[in-house]
Amino acid sequence: MRVLAHPAAPSAIDLRARAHCVDCAIRQHAVCSHCDVDELEFLSAIKTYRNYRPGEPILAMGERAPFLGTMVEGVASMSRLLPDGRRQVVGLLFPGDLVGRPFSPVSPFEYVAVTEARLCAFDRPQFEAALRATPSLERRLLEMTLDELDSAREWMVLLGRKSAQEKMCSFFALAARRALRLEKRDPIDGMLVVLPMSREDMADFLGLTIETVSRQISALKKSGVIELIDARHLLIPSWSDLLDAGGGDIELY
Amino acid sequence: MRVLAHPAAPSAIDLRARAHCVDCAIRQHAVCSHCDVDELEFLSAIKTYRNYRPGEPILAMGERAPFLGTMVEGVASMSRLLPDGRRQVVGLLFPGDLVGRPFSPVSPFEYVAVTEARLCAFDRPQFEAALRATPSLERRLLEMTLDELDSAREWMVLLGRKSAQEKMCSFFALAARRALRLEKRDPIDGMLVVLPMSREDMADFLGLTIETVSRQISALKKSGVIELIDARHLLIPSWSDLLDAGGGDIELY
DNA sequence: CGGGAATTTGACACTCCTCAACACACGTGG
DNA sequence: CCACGTGTGTTGAGGAGTGTCAAATTCCCG
Structure with missing residues (x-):
């Protein structure tokens, strides 16, 4: 450490x-x-x-x-x-x-x-x-x-049935919602999401490796689902695009 | 149906x-x-x-x-x-x-x-x-x-971090323990395990496909961890072998 | 500016999934 | 009784998606 x-x-x-x-x-x-x-x-x-x-x-x-x-x-x-x-x-x-x-x-x-x-x-x-x-x-x-x-x-649904890409999107949605909940606000397009944790913690949360996490983030940046500010900050241009890319259906908290 | x-x-x-x-x-x-x-x-x-x-x-x-x-x-x-x-x-x-x-x-x-x-x-x-x-x-x-x-x-640990083989073993251990619990008995070597469900249900429980489930069962039979009686019944020759093959550490109920 | 950690990227291997064929048990109806 | 269909499970070939190992890059802080 x-x-x-x-x-x-x-x-x-x-x-x-x-x-x-x-x-x-x-x-x-x-x-x-x-x-x-x-x-x-x-x-x-x-x-x-x-x-x-x-x-x-x-x-x-x-x-x-x-x-x-x-x-x-x-x-x-x-x-x-x-x-x-x-x-x-x-x-x-x-x-x-x-x-x-x-x-x-x-x-x-x-x-x-x-x-x-x-x-x-x-x-x-x-x-x-x-x-x-x-x-x-x-x-x-x-x-x-x-x-x-x-x-x-x-x-469990995420861990058992979702692809790496879907897992990442669901995670971003989770991070966004949990942060907003404290302020009683709803997600909006263009909002900032703070990733409170390292790639390793994310990987261990999602059942992936750090390399896969990193690659999926790069891919999502390229496809425009997220805009990366730095390793710990990103923007969500379209909330619904994010949810779609996350495999839909789940409202994680 | x-x-x-x-x-x-x-x-x-x-x-x-x-x-x-x-x-x-x-x-x-x-x-x-x-x-x-x-x-x-x-x-x-x-x-x-x-x-x-x-x-x-x-x-x-x-x-x-x-x-x-x-x-x-x-x-x-x-x-x-x-x-x-x-x-x-x-x-x-x-x-x-x-x-x-x-x-x-x-x-x-x-x-x-x-x-x-x-x-x-x-x-x-x-x-x-x-x-x-x-x-x-x-x-x-x-x-x-x-x-x-x-x-x-x-x-969640199983879904996120275990191999198909380990998942199968953990599942057998779960099925055995849950059945025994009702009779207040402990697992013993050579015990019979009833699989109450189809391959499809097992696959959906373990985050696998039916083919992988089937293949892993065949592999475990060949390696001697289980003895297959029919598609829904098997024997556990050695409980500790089963737990080892299941990745250890977890006591699932 | 320098050193170490975190992150990204690349090449390759391997697990597991997909698609397909086959085997088997069971029930139905000829 | 056997042919047939259907549902369930097994096995095989090939490929996609992730993991592994290694190197390059960026970031952070002294």
């Missing part, structure tokens, strides 16, 4: 910015979105913020995780490493998404920060007790889990 | 066999496993049994489903059909598994009976109301959904 610019301690627990939950910008997307002020007050008492730098592990596979958390800023990945080194990313986590496996202290996947990331972390036993005692929390977790299950299954 | 032997009405609602929930053989695996007798009594009042024959649709994609159900007997598939005819099976449903998407009347996937199948179906609005009012039910649904999410992600 490369040497990083600012040498803050990894997984630094950030005691400064214990902002009030009521003002939390991503609460509507988080597991606590249905909570009332009293419930938020309780969660506030058991939360700590944790900051991560790109590439930094959040939870190792099989590790007994002491906390569960909500992504507040940045992007993280959830992945499985096979014994021979093959890796598959099984989920991307954006602000509001839950990090960790409730009711099971050892996660079957590893969580890694993809960008600079910030987590609102809850002590696991206390959070699980809160879940049991707080219907609004448990219900919201159920909603989120059902939605994630739908998303995972949509992604 | 072929003409079937016994021309009973499709999706026949079976009023005869309203067995008592207390005696239900698969209840421990179902959404109602945590319910007490009173709760079971209520569920009993809103349940009907439905029978399906192989290939028969249970819920069409995008259909407003009037019921949610629990698989009682047989196997069903959950799949997505792309506009151009490509199909991806995103889940197999065994006895105890839930059919349908709670809290969303239109399922994003279609459900089809793979074998003769029997469903314990609940009126959707009433079941959802029961979920809201019954913590034991809602909690169990959350547990099941979290487990399914883990399984879906494990399957």
